Amino acid sequence: MPEVSATEAKQIIDSGAQVIDVRTDVEYEAGHIPGSRHIPVAEIQRESGTLDRDQPVVLYCRIGNRSGPAADAFAASGWNAQSIEGGLVAWDEAGLELEPDGGSVAENPNMPPR
Numbered sequence: 001m002p003e004v005s006a007t008e009a010k011q012i013i014d015s016g017a018q019v020i021d022v023r024t025d026v027e028y029e030a031g032h033i034p035g036s037r038h039i040p041v042a043e044i045q046r047e048s049g050t051l052d053r054d055q056p057v058v059l060y061c062r063i064g065n066r067s068g069p070a071a072d073a074f075a076a077s078g079w080n081a082q083s084i085e086g087g088l089v090a091w092d093e094a095g096l097e098l099e100p101d102g103g104s105v106a107e108n109p110n111m112p113p114r
Contacts, residue, residue, distance in 0.1 A: 002075045003068065003085040006094040009058050012082065017056040020044070022067050023088075023106075031103025033060065033091060041066045045073075053079060060084040060091070062105060 013019050019036040021028050028038045039047045051057060057079055059067040067083040074081030084091060088105050
């Protein structure tokens with residue numbers, strides 16, 4: 001699985017990578033990486049044609065269980081694609097910025113609470 005740490009992802013993003021949040025609408029609205037584009041995982045294949053294939057792609061979800069397989073699929077198709085190891089939880093724990101101001105990492109409604 002093509003994974004990078006949260007701090008490595010931040011460097012890739014700061015260098016111009018496309019950032020894709022594959023979580024649900026509710027999760028995205030609670031808090032997300034600044035500049036990220038919201039494409040729920042169920043829509044990622046359909047929306048892939050709207051992405052720039054020449055730019056790296058960093059995908060993330062809450063902990064990586066949804067973005068990991070998506071990054072695998074992109075990488076298998078020849079994209080420079082990474083998933084953030086530990087997802088937005090790891091991003092937040094590393095003290096990296098979330099939008100909106102005061103944003104938080106929402107619990108996944110389909111998973112038991114941590």
